[in-house]
Amino acid sequence: MERSSDKISSSSSSSSTHPIEDKPSKTAKDTCLNLKETELRLGLPGSQSPERKVSLFGKDLESNNDKSNGLSVSPLKNLVSGAKRGFSDAIDGSNGKWVFPINGKSDVELAKGAALPSPRGGLDSKSNPQQARVSVPAMKEVAGIPQSPKPVQDKKNPLPPSNDHATAPAAKAQVVGWPPIRSFRKNTMASNLAKNSEDAAGCLYVKVSMDGAPYLRKVDLKTYKNYMELSSALEKMFSCFTIGQCSSNGLPVRDGLSESRLMDLLHGSEYVLTYEDKDGDWMLVGDVPWEMFTNSCKRLRIMKGSEAIGLAPRAMEKCKSQN
Amino acid sequence: MESSELKGGKDSQISDELSELRMESSELKKAKDSPISDESNRRSSFPDEVLERVISLLNSHRDRSSVSLVCKDWYNMERWSRTHIFIGNCYSVSPEIVARRFPKIRSLTLKGKPRFSDFNLVPQNWGADVHAWLVVFAAKYPFLEELRLKRMTISDASLEFLALSFPNFKALSLLSCDGFSTNGLAAIATHCKNLTELDIHENDIDDKGGGWLSCFPESFTSLEVLNFANMTSDINFDALERLISRCKSVRVLKVNRSISLEQLQRLLANAPQLTELGTGSFTQELAQRQYEELESAFNNCKNIHTLSGLWEVKGLYLPALYPVSTHLTFLNLSYAVLQSDELAKLLVHCPQLRRLWVLDTVEDKGLEAVGSNCPLLEELRVFPADPFDEEIVHGVTEAGFVAVSYGCPRLHYVLYFCRQMTNAAVATVVQNCPDFTHFRLCIMTPGQPDYLTNEPMDEAFGAVVKTCTKLQRLSVSGYLTDLTFEYIGTYAKNLETLSVAFAGSSDWGMQCVLGGCPKLRKLEIRDCPFGNAALLSGLEKYESMRSLWMSACNVTMNGCRLLAREMPRLNVEVMKEEGSDDDGRADKVYVYRSIAGQRRDAPSSVLTL
Numbered sequence: 001m002e003r004s005s006d007k008i009s010s011s012s013s014s015s016s017t018h019p020i021e022d023k024p025s026k027t028a029k030d031t032c033l034n035l036k037e038t039e040l041r042l043g044l045p046g047s048q049s050p051e052r053k054v055s056l057f058g059k060d061l062e063s064n065n066d067k068s069n070g071l072s073v074s075p076l077k078n079l080v081s082g083a084k085r086g087f088s089d090a091i092d093g094s095n096g097k098w099v100f101p102i103n104g105k106s107d108v109e110l111a112k113g114a115a116l117p118s119p120r121g122g123l124d125s126k127s128n129p130q131q132a133r134v135s136v137p138a139m140k141e142v143a144g145i146p147q148s149p150k151p152v153q154d155k156k157n158p159l160p161p162s163n164d165h166a167t168a169p170a171a172k173a174q175v176v177g178w179p180p181i182r183s184f185r186k187n188t189m190a191s192n193l194a195k196n197s198e199d200a201a202g203c204l205y206v207k208v209s210m211d212g213a214p215y216l217r218k219v220d221l222k223t224y225k226n227y228m229e230l231s232s233a234l235e236k237m238f239s240c241f242t243i244g245q246c247s248s249n250g251l252p253v254r255d256g257l258s259e260s261r262l263m264d265l266l267h268g269s270e271y272v273l274t275y276e277d278k279d280g281d282w283m284l285v286g287d288v289p290w291e292m293f294t295n296s297c298k299r300l301r302i303m304k305g306s307e308a309i310g311l312a313p314r315a316m317e318k319c320k321s322q323n
Numbered sequence: 324m325e326s327s328e329l330k331g332g333k334d335s336q337i338s339d340e341l342s343e344l345r346m347e348s349s350e351l352k353k354a355k356d357s358p359i360s361d362e363s364n365r366r367s368s369f370p371d372e373v374l375e376r377v378i379s380l381l382n383s384h385r386d387r388s389s390v391s392l393v394c395k396d397w398y399n400m401e402r403w404s405r406t407h408i409f410i411g412n413c414y415s416v417s418p419e420i421v422a423r424r425f426p427k428i429r430s431l432t433l434k435g436k437p438r439f440s441d442f443n444l445v446p447q448n449w450g451a452d453v454h455a456w457l458v459v460f461a462a463k464y465p466f467l468e469e470l471r472l473k474r475m476t477i478s479d480a481s482l483e484f485l486a487l488s489f490p491n492f493k494a495l496s497l498l499s500c501d502g503f504s505t506n507g508l509a510a511i512a513t514h515c516k517n518l519t520e521l522d523i524h525e526n527d528i529d530d531k532g533g534g535w536l537s538c539f540p541e542s543f544t545s546l547e548v549l550n551f552a553n554m555t556s557d558i559n560f561d562a563l564e565r566l567i568s569r570c571k572s573v574r575v576l577k578v579n580r581s582i583s584l585e586q587l588q589r590l591l592a593n594a595p596q597l598t599e600l601g602t603g604s605f606t607q608e609l610a611q612r613q614y615e616e617l618e619s620a621f622n623n624c625k626n627i628h629t630l631s632g633l634w635e636v637k638g639l640y641l642p643a644l645y646p647v648s649t650h651l652t653f654l655n656l657s658y659a660v661l662q663s664d665e666l667a668k669l670l671v672h673c674p675q676l677r678r679l680w681v682l683d684t685v686e687d688k689g690l691e692a693v694g695s696n697c698p699l700l701e702e703l704r705v706f707p708a709d710p711f712d713e714e715i716v717h718g719v720t721e722a723g724f725v726a727v728s729y730g731c732p733r734l735h736y737v738l739y740f741c742r743q744m745t746n747a748a749v750a751t752v753v754q755n756c757p758d759f760t761h762f763r764l765c766i767m768t769p770g771q772p773d774y775l776t777n778e779p780m781d782e783a784f785g786a787v788v789k790t791c792t793k794l795q796r797l798s799v800s801g802y803l804t805d806l807t808f809e810y811i812g813t814y815a816k817n818l819e820t821l822s823v824a825f826a827g828s829s830d831w832g833m834q835c836v837l838g839g840c841p842k843l844r845k846l847e848i849r850d851c852p853f854g855n856a857a858l859l860s861g862l863e864k865y866e867s868m869r870s871l872w873m874s875a876c877n878v879t880m881n882g883c884r885l886l887a888r889e890m891p892r893l894n895v896e897v898m899k900e901e902g903s904d905d906d907g908r909a910d911k912v913y914v915y916r917s918i919a920g921q922r923r924d925a926p927s928s929v930l931t932l
Contacts, residue, residue: 177442177849178824179710179740179767180798182499184525184553188658189708 204294210238210271210302221294227286234273238302272303371400379404406430411869413451413475414894417919418459430469430494431460437872437913438822439847440474441499444874444911446898448926452476452502454484455924461488469494469520476500482507486514494520494548504529505556512538519572520548533558533581539566546570550577552601552632557581568593574626577601580634584609584617591620600624600647602632605640605659614643622646631655638665648672655680657706667692678702683718683740690723694730702736703727710740710767721748728755735793736761743774744801749783759791763798769825769850772802781806788814798822808832812839820845833857837864847872855882858912862886865893870915878909880932887932892916895932896925 204221217237224230273285277296285293285300378400381387391401407430410416421428435451437444453475460467467489477500485492492515497503505528511521512535533556539546546566551558558581567573573594578587582603591597609617617640621627627647636659648654651673656666657680666681666689676697681689683705693700705719721744728734734756744766753759764783772779780801788794788810795817799807803826811818812835819842827833833853836846837860845868854877865871880897887895898911921931 175769175850177439177444178769179707179765180439180442180822180824181707181710181740182441182525183443183527184499185657185706186710188553189710 204297206275206297206299208234208237208300208302211304213238213302219300221297226290227293230285231273234300234302272305273300274303275300371396375400375404382407384409403427407469408432410434412915412917413453413456414919414922415869415915415917418456418463420919422459422463426463428460428464429467430471431456431467432471432473433475434473435475437847437870438474438845439849439872439874444849446926446928449898449929450476450922450924450926452478452481452924454478454481457481457484457488465489466491468492469496471496471498472500473498474500476502477507478502479504479507479510483510483514486510491517493517493545494522496520496522496524497526498522498524499526501527505531505533505535505554509535509538512536513540516540516543517545518543519545520575521546522548522550523554524550525553528554530554530556532556536566537562541565541569544569545572547572548575549573550575550601552577552579554579555581560586564589564593571596573597575599575629577631578603580604583607584640585613588613588617588620591624595623596626597624598626599629600627600631601655602630603634605633605636609640614640618643618646625650627651629653629655631658633659636661636665638662638668641665641669644669645672649675651676653678657682657704660684660708661689662686663688663692667696670696673697674699676700678736680704680706682706682708684708685719687719687723687726690719691726694726694728697731699733700727700731701733703731703734704736704738705740706738707740707767718742721745724748725751725755728752732756733758735759738763738765740765740767742767743771744780744783745773745775746778746780746782746786747773747775749780750786753786753790757790758793759787760793761796762787762791762794763796763822764800765798766801769800770802771800779804779806781810785810785814788818792817794818796820799826800824801826804828805832805835808835812836815840817842819843821847823848823851825850827851827853830854830857830860834860837861843867844869846870848874848876850875852877854878855885858882859886859889862889865890865914866916868916870913872911872913874911876912878912880907880909883909883912884932886914892918894921897930897932899928899930 205218206221207216207218209216219230219233219237221230224233274282275285275293275297276282276299278298282301288296374397378387378390378397381390381401387401387405391398402424403426405425406427408421408425408428409432410421411434413433413435433453433456435453436449439445440449451474453472454477461484465488468491470485470492471494475497477497482503485495487510495511495515495518503526508521508523511518533554536551536558539562543566547570549566556579558579560582563578563582564586567576567590574597576590576594576597577599578590578601580603582590584603584605584607587602591600621643624647628650630644630647630651630653633656636656638661648669649672652675654673654676655678660682661669661684663686666685670676670692674696677699679693679697679700679702681693681704690705693703705723707718709718719739719741721741724737724739724741724744725748728751732755735758737759738761741764744764749764753762766780773783780799780803783801784797784799784803784807787797792814794815797811797815797818797820799822805828808827808831811821815821818840821836821840821843823846830853833848833851834857836843837857843864849872851873853873858873858878859882861871883895883897887893894915894917896913896915897909898913900910925931
């Protein structure tokens with residue numbers, strides 16, 4: 001069964017209509033990044049490189065995407081077809097706003113892989129080495145990854161035609177009462193871990209996911225003082241998936257890209273940084289003062305452009321009502 | 324907290340009930356109420372006084388059941404001397420029948436809902452309300468001392484009724500129960516002057532505040548066991564401190580998260596005789612002097628053998644536990660988010676450990692430390708910290724399981740939640756530890772195969788049942804075909820409890836189990852392709868079992884009706900979903916033997932056929 005390699009870099013776009021099939025790649029390096037495909041390029045609107053039928057993570061792209069010229073900061077632009085992928089750091093420098101179009105809810109099927117930084121407070125010394133070693137071991141894990149958590153998918157799985165979990169869409173359909181953990185423990189752990197993240201030990205770990213990335217990361221918001229620091233940290237974390245190569249130990253190698261070129265590339269991307277706040281709403285990062293952001297941010301998501309529609313206005317309305 | 328007390332371990336109560344019913348309906352009805360009869364005096368080989376004395380020394384329910392079947396006299400002798408009754412299914416018998424047979428009960432253990440109610444598979448108002456029992460017992464057993472409930476519903480009114488009706492009441496234990504609030508606990512604290520034990524564990528309690536603890540009167544000194552670890556509200560610490568100081572016999576104290584380290588130290592200073600301790604939050608910022616005081620307090624507690632709690636634990640302070648660690652036999656870290664090195668450092672100091680519960684945040688490396696440091700380990704439970712978050716992959720794998728098995732040959736109880744497993748690893752584990760009595764493996768993704776070979780996990784469980792001849796309880800998971808169940812039916816001759824989910828290929832699998840496991844008592848199945856043929860193949864079997872649960876399988880209403888018709892001494896209950904049609908699939912089926920007949924308190928969503 002090819003489950004494991006199928007999972008390596010398959011992800012589903014929210015608006016994609018075809019399933020994603022990756023050519024199974026065997027090496028860590030290959031699965032980390034399809035090198036050519038990750039190379040950022042600027043292209044003219046409507047043009048599409050013929051070889052770039054697959055996205056960063058081996059995903060088939062829609063052929064009918066509008067392509068932004070990469071320099072626009074409009075939140076309403078659609079996905080660029082293949083030519084550009086980048087961790088989009090299209091920060092409007094003057095007010096530190098992230099200006100990305102936003103995906104509503106990521107339905108990226110994240111393959112399992114990351115060894116995440118410890119959620120424990122005060123263990124910064126731990127989290128850094130873990131971050132460094134995340135990529136390669138994660139990829140190795142990915143190679144051995146079990147099948148999708150969704151029980152319906154595999155034809156060979158002799159599941160009964162039960163309707164508890166049948167035909168779930170890409171969104172993870174949780175099976176009732178599974179895994180078999182007592183409700184009490186479930187509720188306690190949920191609050192326990194949340195408390196651990198937020199307690200007086202002074203960290204505020206939130207998950208960061210990026211559409212198309214095979215695994216999540218966690219960052220401690222308390223270690224940054226403003227949006228710029230956060231964005232550069234995220235950029236470092238996720239650039240592995242966007243530009244250049246990963247070296248054998250998993251660290252991104254800039255390969256001659258200067259910082260300014262990096263920023264150009266990032267500016268050109270159509271990714272958007274968003275966060276989920278305490279009310280469960282998805283907001284653009286950068287709209288509110290930094291303190292308010294860290295107090296209300298539950299998780300971060302680097303999203304693709306097309307579903308940003310409507311988000312910016314909502315964010316502003318919310319901000320108004322909060323004020 | 325371990326629920327071994329409630330499990331009883333030997334609970335064939337109902338089989339006695341059934342046979343006694345038959346006996347009762349014949350000449351035994353005429354048996355005299357007095358334990359001594361002239362006829363039996365002539366027949367028995369030794370005086371009744373001796374017999375009575377011998378029987379009264381029997382504690383095991385199974386032994387008592389066997390004794391009661393020997394003859395009329397022994398039956399009577401036994402029933403007059405039984406003081407503790409264990410009822411594994413509250414609907415298998417009625418309180419009136421119990422009271423009629425056993426006149427001198429002082430302690431009652433009752434279990435109610437099917438186990439899958441713990442996982443939200445049973446509707447809220449399903450039943451298992453204890454009140455009817457309390458009413459009968461208030462009349463028949465006014466001297467009742469102990470009540471232990473598991474998966475029952477108990478209201479505040481019932482708690483108050485309990486507190487007021489039984490002046491000699493001593494011990495209340497509620498595990499996985501619901502229906503009550505802290506007001507009920509306040510009633511217990513206020514009125515039970517002789518209370519020795521209050522054990523409130525992992526319930527769905529409406530926590531309205533910690534004031535209940537302050538309801539113990541100042542004159543109250545008899546407390547020995549206090550467990551409120553799983554309650555969330557703050558309690559009045561002064562009241563607790565005073566309570567512990569004046570109750571000199573306190574031996575078990577499990578506090579909740581609201582108790583800080585500093586407060587814990589003060590409690591320990593007042594109760595050095597403790598044998599079981601559940602700490603509160605283990606993460607306060609302590610000054611050096613405070614830390615030393617804490618360490619010293621632990622040092623004075625020479626008798627602590629069971630430790631739990633450690634909510635929000637700060638690894639830095641774990642060394643304060645070292646004085647206590649050397650004597651520990653049971654360490655429950657299942658709510659403590661520890662990393663592998665923190666656990667490893669602690670375990671170096673726990674050579675006597677017999678039972679260990681941990682979170683999978685300790686990962687395989689932590690389990691390697693278990694294997695290296697705890698050679699006497701008999702029980703290991705590894706709980707998932709983030710079970711529902713599929714995006715997070717850490718936790719334990721087959722490697723950790725194997726590592727433990729190499730270091731802990733005495734392991735006989737395992738509960739292991741993981742995200743990947745292999746047949747080879749399980750085979751290795753049971754080869755190293757052939758004495759498993761309880762093997763509960765949960766591969767958290769339903770229907771997941773051996774992740775290395777992509778084969779079904781049949782051979783893993785085959786190895787378990789072939790090698791572990793003493794196996795009593797088995798929970799299977801992963802991608803399993805009927806072959807697993809063939810193995811189980813063929814080899815698991817001591818199996819009593821089997822839990823199955825997302826497994827099997829056809830009716831044949833379930834038929835193998837029903838046809839092959841002579842000691843099977845509890846069978847719970849969900850999301851498997853077993854249908855009416857499988858269900859009905861167990862017709863003869865179900866009367867020798869406590870219960871059968873099948874949900875999200877292929878059983879139909881007609882199949883259930885047939886079962887109910889053929890086996891009148893079984894209660895066949897179907898839980899219906901809203902708006903489902905009557906002749907279609909029976910989504911949740913619960914079958915159990917009973918001498919009490921159909922229950923009358925079923926809600927409308929539960930159909931007894």
